[in-house]
Amino acid sequence: MWFLKFILYAIIFYYCFLFITRFLVKFFLTRWINKVNKNIHQKQKKSTYKEHESGETVVQYKKDKNVDPGGDYVEFEDINNE
Numbered sequence: 247m248w249f250l251k252f253i254l255y256a257i258i259f260y261y262c263f264l265f266i267t268r269f270l271v272k273f274f275l276t277r278w279i280n281k282v283n284k285n286i287h288q289k290q291k292k293s294t295y296k297e298h299e300s301g302e303t304v305v306q307y308k309k310d311k312n313v314d315p316g317g318d319y320v321e322f323e324d325i326n327n328e
């Protein structure tokens with residue numbers, strides 16, 4: 247008799263688990279999709295262009311981070327002609 251009870255409880259637990267996980271997966275998946283979608287829209291709204299206004303003219307440019315600042319620093323020493 248205890249074996250039949252065990253099987254009945256296992257089947258009930260299995261179907262309850264399937265029923266609950268269906269809603270939990272749907273909830274967490276929609277939450278994750280909304281979060282990713284929000285991040286994508288935020289990145290699209292964020293302007294990567296800098297603006298510089300000179301009189302009535304507005305210049306938009308993209309700031310390049312790979313610009314060479316002018317070469318390496320070289321330390322020179324004074325040479326005495328003696």
